[in-house]
Amino acid sequence: MNEAGAANGRAPVPGVSHPPRGAAVRLICAWCGAIIKDGPGPVSHGICGPCAAPFDDLEPVRRIPAAPPI
Numbered sequence: 001m002n003e004a005g006a007a008n009g010r011a012p013v014p015g016v017s018h019p020p021r022g023a024a025v026r027l028i029c030a031w032c033g034a035i036i037k038d039g040p041g042p043v044s045h046g047i048c049g050p051c052a053a054p055f056d057d058l059e060p061v062r063r064i065p066a067a068p069p070i
């Protein structure tokens with residue numbers, strides 16, 4: 001008695017669009033809000049060049065010096 005669409009467990013939801021992977025999302029910088037890549041798809045967040053520049057100078061892992069023994 002089950003409908004064919006419900007048998008696979010993930011029937012498409014009417015009114016909700018799920019863009020395929022690699023869809024043209026609108027990429028916005030989470031730091032300054034600049035549009036990194038414009039597109040008709042849903043909004044995603046990233047980081048633009050100017051905002052990412054300071055991170056280039058940082059070490060990948062910031063080591064905390066061990067406290068001297070008391």
Ligand SMILES: [Zn+2]
Pocket residue numbers: 029030031032033034047048049050051
């Ligand atoms: Zn930015």
